[in-house]
Amino acid sequence: MNKHLSTGIEWPQLPELMSMCETATLQKGIQLAHSGAVHNVSVEKHTANAIVRGSYDYHVSLDCSTSLSAACDCPAAQYQNVCKHAVALAMILQDQDLLANQQSERETIKKHLQSLGEQATLEMLLDYLEEDEYAWNALLTKIEIHDTPAVYGDLKKLVTQALPREEIWDWRESSAYFHSAHEQLSMIVESMRSLEAEQQWKLIQYVVQRLNKVLEYIDDSSGDRLDVEALINTHMPAILAKLNWSEQAKAEWMFERLTHYEFDVFPSIEEHFKSVWQTNTCFLNLCRQAIEQASQDESGWNLRSWAMPLIEQSTDWREVVAIKQKIARTLRDYLEIVDVFIDNHEPLEAEYWLAKARKIASQYELNACDEAQFRLYVELGEIHSAWTLANRQLEQLPSFQRYQRLAKFKQNYQVEDDEFLTRVERIFKKAYQPPSDRFSQPDVTDALVLFYMDNHQLSEACDWVLTRKVSTNVLLKLADAVVDEKPDNTLSYYLRVVTVYIEQTNNDAYTSAIELLRKAESLLEPHEKQKAKFYSEVAQLASTYKRKRNMLKLFKQHYAAHL
Template sequence: MKTYDDEQHPIMSQLKTWFKQKSVGELSEIILNYIGESAEEQSRWQLAMLNDQVGLSAADIKKMITKALPKKQVWSYSEASAYFRHSDDMFADIFIAIDSLPVDKQWQLVLHALVRLNTVLEQVDDSGGYRFDLEGELNQRLSTLFNQQTWSDDDKAQWIFDHYQDYKYDVFPSVPEDFNLPDPVKQIFVGLCETAAQQRQQQGVDLSNWQQKSKYARLIEPLIAQAQQNNDWQQQCTLMAMTAYDERDFISISQLCLDNKGVDQGELLDAEYWLQKAYHAAKNDREKISCQQFEVELRLALKDYSQAWKLAWQLFNQRPSFSGYKGLIALEKKTGVIDTTFKEKAEHIFTQCYTENSYGGIAREADALLSFYMYHQELTNARLWVKSHKAEFTKLLTLADLIIAEHPQEAIDLYTRVILPTISQGNNQAYQHATDLLLTLEKNLQGDHLEQLHRMIRHVIKQHKAKRNMMKLLKAHYSVCF
């Protein structure tokens, strides 16, 4: 029984003392008057009474589960919260009643409660997740009770298979993962999956139909898991090939071969075979590029460095990006220098990337040349470039921090190009971010350049004086500018 400390719960302690002074009849009247105002409380106390007096039968508990999870339409957060608060209170007593029954009855009732929960969720919008405590408790109980059943291994495996082959319920333990199957049951379950997969294969599976493929692949998954457990990657490849359809499927098989390459290099030939399958399955440029990107890694493994570089350069030309350029640098470290002019050629490609869109911004990778210059510490070129081009804010700030010691006014100008549009967003989060940028700039500037910063802040004030919350922040830190 819960006790209350006088200091921490003075009101409860006072009530406890007062209750002790009442007669049984008076206490009964107090309780009855309290629970008489709520049908939910009446159900809870009735459940507690029956549990205490005679113990509830399975049929009685089923009725209580229905009362705990009534069918009704619930669409608001507050209603859903109240609905599952009532359910949680009821199930606190229901679980006590269930625990007093034999294991087979416990299993039936917990399963019934889970099915009932799935049913009511068809009309209860629980976007807030108020059911999660009850759901977790029911799932855990069902998983635990499963292995306590006296069924045969065949019956247990069949039950698992029936609930694995098709998703019967949205709210349910993960099958078979959550059931901690003993090895004999697991082996029978895998056998059932294999038989069903063979039957489906004989009937014909249209792998281009994602629903058919998904159901077929689900039957194969336990077989693949078993092959992984047995470290039999060749069998895993065979099983993966059964559901392979698009270029990603075949690349995954090729990657598995590559990951398991041995000294005789035979696995690399297998990897090439599956890569060719991937190329054949590629339906568009994006999928073809995916194949080419993987082929670079395969050519490296085959020590065909010239072809690896050729492919990587081709990919860079097709979709130039600064990350792609850094990938070429990393590849060069692995292969040795193959093209002594690639840096100059990459720079030329980046000069062709700059384009502005109709919204006043820039296209993706349009400012790759700025990243290129900063990476190579060519700050003079970077400074010249940003004077006539737009760039991402983070890159402007990075350049500003690199040049602030020698070119403070240019650094201030770069910060201005970020701060003004940030304030224009017109919300408190943006105002705070702009202020933080100013404080960072002030910290990095030498003392004799603070007047230049103050001139910039006065310009900001002139541009955005109507934004009162922004002005409050500036007055708090830069009152001298007002």
């Protein structure tokens, strides 16, 4: 970390940022910083905020209070830990000259506003607010709440104002809409604390109703409404608890909404109302009655919803298994009961329920029964039977993970089987299927290579992939493992994967291809012959894919000296 003299805060250096984002993201962020795209930088305690200009103005913040975390309202921030806008802000914070320029701009504007006089500055502020509908409404809400005592009718109008009905399809507009709504609703919820509980209840229900109504007209696929949802999820149960209702009335209200949904967006009775129902015996009794009276064709969802509170409140495993037995309708239900009996060392009862499960299992589901049978054999101490069954499962459904479990079991229980590794190798060879563009099965495609690597048979793994395709991530794993002894193979494998990425013909894939080439270049640093060949191969790739202009641009950017 680099301690900035002006703020006394440790801001991230390049190595730390490089570990948190891709090389391309880092480079774009540095370019943004030096192009003057970062504005309105402010630092408060351990947090820095700024606006970074690009296609839009993005609000970005960096928090270094414990470890580095970044937040930005750009689309990329939804899947990147650190986006290019956050990198740009970090660069500004590290560079004394750039930061001084930011501070100078702020002081220049401040002095200008002071020179205008109070009335002119006020008019300018009003003009800016009028251009931002959401900021305008948020300020109005704040003023009305501050200047007048809380009245139900007035607060209801403010809820409507906070959640206006608008058709919104752009993610930036949606973000601004719900940011403003959350700001206003937070003030409204705080103000309504002075109302009677019944009025609070009516108001929070109206918030739910209004939110669901406006969501019919807003594309909120980015989840901007979640802060408003969280506000409802926190306060609605707390208000219900304060209502002067009987325990029976509260129980009936919660029970009805346990399985029937009036709105798409609504707090979960199971999760958010737990603090209310866990001490409400009437609610728990309603759940018991529903289970007792349920027909055989009752939906599994309803049965599980009724059983959940009873199971969560129970401290006796026998009571838990009794509840599970009453709602058991499917193979999944039966096998859950088997697991409970095995976990509590009751193998005979587990055996009974496993037999019931097998009777209703389809051919595909019998594998799940075999998994339970394996656990049962172990519980009974029948290790040989467990071993035989597990080997049969491996042959029927080959996978490297299943082999790993078998190998660990063999070691833990000291099973003697000299043919085990030879048998597994034969099974994986027989099961191999090359990946295709439309369909791939990594369990059988990669199993043998992973098996060889697990047993330190790297030469055998290299021989196998010489003429056969495997998943790119497995091929790269092998490439890294053999670089010291077989650098030629490492180069070959990386080039195979790079070619796959380039032929996907999109910018993200091109970026990944360059990153893989950079990694291969680093791995081959101690191997002069292979490194020279690497640059020759890069030149050949650039020639082969010269029609892919964006890829060629990246080749020229990173390897111009070798083209």
